[in-house]
Amino acid sequence: MQPSVSLLQKQSLVASPQLIESIRLLQLAHAELHQFVEQELEKNPLLEPASKDDGSFGEVEGPTWSGSPDRLRQGKSLPNGTSTAPGDRPALEEFVALVETLHDHVARQIALTAFTPQEQLIAGELAAHLEDTGYLEVSSLELAGSLNVRVADVERVLETLQHFDPPGIFARTLSECLEIQLRQRDRFDPAMAALVANLEMLARRDFQALKQRCGVDEDDLLDMLQEIRALDPKPGNRFQSGPPETIIPDVWVLPSPGGGWQIELDPNTLPKLLINQSYVAEVSRRAGKNSKDMVFLNECLQNANWLIRSLDQRAKTILKVATEIVRQQDAFLEHGVAHLRPLNLRTVADAINVHESTVSRVTSNKYMLTPRGVFELKYFFTVAIASSEGGDAHSAEAVRHRIKAIVAEESLDDVLSDDDIAVRLKETGIEVARRTVTKYREAMNIPSSIQRRREKRLWFNGEQGLKAS
Structure with a gap:
C-alpha cells in the first residue's frame, strides 16, 4: 500500500439554523408560539404586531368542503350567513368563572376557628403542606420538629382541621380520608372499619373475603360498597388548583350552509406581524452603505422576512392537514365515534404532498373544535x-x-x-x-x-x- 492524495466530491444535506427553526415552529402549541414571537419582537426592532385591520398574516381563509374532493372551495360564511371574523366568535375565556382555591377555602376556615396564637401557627403550617388533592404531605413528627412544638399539639390541631370542609381533607392516606368522611356521617362502625382497612381486597373485588373479614352478608356488604362509592377519594379536586385553563382550538370545523364542513384556523392562535417600513426607510437614510448600522439593519430585515414567511407557511400547513383529516373522517363528524376510520400519518402526508414527519409535528399539541367536541388532531389517527x-x-x-x-x-x-x-x-x-x-x-x-x-x-x-x- 502506498500513501496517496485524492480529491473526493460528495453531496450532503445540511439543515440551516433557519430551516431548523422553521421545523420547530410547526410543532409549537399556540401558547409556545406566541411566547416565541414575543421574544422575536423584543430582539428585532423592525418587527411590530399587526392590528386586526391590517389584513396581514393570520387572516388565512379556510376551505369549505361539501363532502366531495372535487367540491373544495374557499369560503368564510357560517350557517347563518354571517362573517367568521374573530370578533364574531365567542371568547372561550369569557365563560370561565373565577373559582376559589382549596387553600383559600381552608385559610378562611382557619381564620374563623378559635385557635390560640400557637395553634394558629401550627394550622397555617399544616395548610401550607396541603396538596391540591386535599392530602397532607408532611408528618406530625416532622412538623413538630421544624416548629419546636410537641407532637401532641400538632395532632390536636390536625384533628380540628380534619373536621373542615370539604370532608376528608388533611388525611395522610386514602384509608384515613375515607374514615374521616364516614365518621362525619356517623357510619364508621366495626364492619366499615374492617372494610376501610382492607381496601386492597376491594380493589381486587374479592367480595367473598371481604364478607368474612367484615362479618357481614352480601346485602350488608352491598350497602357498605354503595356508601364507599359515594365518598370522595380526592376531596381537594373539586377546587380550582390554579388559574383557569382553557383549551383554545387551533382549527374550527363548522357545518357549511351548502352541506359538508367549513374548516378555518382560529385567528386568536395566529400571531400577526408586520415589518415597520417607515423605520427601515429612516435607518437606511441615516446609515452609510458599509456601516455597522446597515449590516444590523439587513440582518434584522432578513430575519423578519423569514419569520413572517415561516408563520404563514405554518398556518397553511396546519390548514392543509386539518382539511385532509376532515375529508378522511367525515363519517365521524356526521355519525360519531363508531364511524371513525383508521388513518395513519402517511395517508395524510401523501394526500397533501408533505413528509410524514411534517404531519406528525403539525398534529402535536394542536386541537380541533368540531360539532362533536374538541379533539387533539392526533385523536383522528x-x-x-x-x-x-x-x-x-x-x-x-x-x-x-x-x-x-x-x-x-x-x-x-x-x-x-x-x-x-x-x-x-x-x-x-x-x-x-x-x-x-x-x-x-x-x-x-x-x-x-x-x-x-x-x-x-x-x-x-x-x-x-x-x-x-
Whole structure:
C-alpha cells in the first residue's frame, strides 16, 4: 500500500439554523408560539404586531368542503350567513368563572376557628403542606420538629382541621380520608372499619373475603360498597388548583350552509406581524452603505422576512392537514365515534404532498373544535382493524367504543368472556383476536367477565333485598 492524495466530491444535506427553526415552529402549541414571537419582537426592532385591520398574516381563509374532493372551495360564511371574523366568535375565556382555591377555602376556615396564637401557627403550617388533592404531605413528627412544638399539639390541631370542609381533607392516606368522611356521617362502625382497612381486597373485588373479614352478608356488604362509592377519594379536586385553563382550538370545523364542513384556523392562535417600513426607510437614510448600522439593519430585515414567511407557511400547513383529516373522517363528524376510520400519518402526508414527519409535528399539541367536541388532531389517527366481511377496515377507537357498548348491554345471565366479545365483534364485521379484546378492555379499566358477573350478582341480590323489604 502506498500513501496517496485524492480529491473526493460528495453531496450532503445540511439543515440551516433557519430551516431548523422553521421545523420547530410547526410543532409549537399556540401558547409556545406566541411566547416565541414575543421574544422575536423584543430582539428585532423592525418587527411590530399587526392590528386586526391590517389584513396581514393570520387572516388565512379556510376551505369549505361539501363532502366531495372535487367540491373544495374557499369560503368564510357560517350557517347563518354571517362573517367568521374573530370578533364574531365567542371568547372561550369569557365563560370561565373565577373559582376559589382549596387553600383559600381552608385559610378562611382557619381564620374563623378559635385557635390560640400557637395553634394558629401550627394550622397555617399544616395548610401550607396541603396538596391540591386535599392530602397532607408532611408528618406530625416532622412538623413538630421544624416548629419546636410537641407532637401532641400538632395532632390536636390536625384533628380540628380534619373536621373542615370539604370532608376528608388533611388525611395522610386514602384509608384515613375515607374514615374521616364516614365518621362525619356517623357510619364508621366495626364492619366499615374492617372494610376501610382492607381496601386492597376491594380493589381486587374479592367480595367473598371481604364478607368474612367484615362479618357481614352480601346485602350488608352491598350497602357498605354503595356508601364507599359515594365518598370522595380526592376531596381537594373539586377546587380550582390554579388559574383557569382553557383549551383554545387551533382549527374550527363548522357545518357549511351548502352541506359538508367549513374548516378555518382560529385567528386568536395566529400571531400577526408586520415589518415597520417607515423605520427601515429612516435607518437606511441615516446609515452609510458599509456601516455597522446597515449590516444590523439587513440582518434584522432578513430575519423578519423569514419569520413572517415561516408563520404563514405554518398556518397553511396546519390548514392543509386539518382539511385532509376532515375529508378522511367525515363519517365521524356526521355519525360519531363508531364511524371513525383508521388513518395513519402517511395517508395524510401523501394526500397533501408533505413528509410524514411534517404531519406528525403539525398534529402535536394542536386541537380541533368540531360539532362533536374538541379533539387533539392526533385523536383522528388510529390503527386499522381488519373487517371480517372484506370491506373497509375499522379504527381501533371505534372497536374500543363497540366493546364498551357490548359490555354495557350485558345482563346477569349473559356476561361475556373476551372470546365471546370477539365473536360478537366478528358478527358485526370486526375481525379481532381475543387478546386484542383483552388489551382494549383492560386499557378502558373494564373488569374481567368473572369480576363483572360477581358485581352484577351483588347488585342484583341487593336490589332484590330492597324490593322485599
